Amino acid sequence: MISGAPSPAAKTAARQEPRPVIVFEVAGRALAIPSADVLEIRSTDSLAGEAAAFEPAEFPWIRHTIEREGTLHYVVNLGALFGLARTRPALVLFLRAAHCALLVDRIERMDAISWLFALPSAFQGTERRWYLGLALFEESVVPMLNARGIVPAEHLARLDAQTAQSLSGAVPA
């Protein structure tokens, strides 16, 4: 300990009502998302006949679309988006907040958190919109995904424009 140094800044975490979260894994990394932001979880096998190829050059982590209850969802390969090792995702999480779905390897558990740490300001990249903050489970730090930040509204608008152009008739009215 360096003696005589001033006390550290007090900012730590924001306390909130306990909220349920889904902890899942992508390429060996634990990630979490508020349960309320997930509409449905399905296996990739069950979607085999429903996914349509769609490969926008601007968003290489999106390779497919899936129509769910009349709404087209862009399927985001989280591992590719995050630059992680390639895996074979087994599950798809359909999001409530944005018409996209996330490919993940497996669900680790359901949990609840009362505290969410702010992402340290040292992080200055796109992760600032990817995450709501960092959750602490025992001694493990798990990023909490921001369902609206994985594919932000302006990107969705561009994707919608491309699908309207390339998949004429496939986009719901």
Add this chain to the structure above:
Amino acid sequence: MSAALEAVEKAYVLLRLGERQFAVPAEDVEELASAGRLERIPHTTPQIAGVIVRRKRVLAVRDVARTLTGRSLPLHRFYLVVRQPYGAATESEAIPVTGDCELLSGVVALPPGEHDPGYVAGWIDLAGEQILVLDLSQIAADAPGPAPRPAEMRA
């Protein structure tokens, strides 16, 4: 944390990154902590290796060794926890360091050279060895590249 040091006596913490020693103003240093578990989270920010949990806080780990020496430390025994300014506030960050740190008091630093990168706050003469004083607020902003040697400063 000013880019140019005033010619007054100050205290500095001497840290080692691999084979090379650097110094930071002691007023920017919070503590020296043993190397805990580094948590890697997906991100796109250069220099940031991950986070650690320290005293119920989540601290970013800034790998300055890669910026200053060209490669990350293969092994590190400690984290030097420092304060970084972000706007009007400061946040603590952890810097992996090779070994123990040393506190130097009553030191007058020389100003940075004309062509030194912005993260060079000055130089300390320690028994004939020139030690680069880091301006931690600038190290994140400067382009990666080996830190200048004292001879380069004088050139």
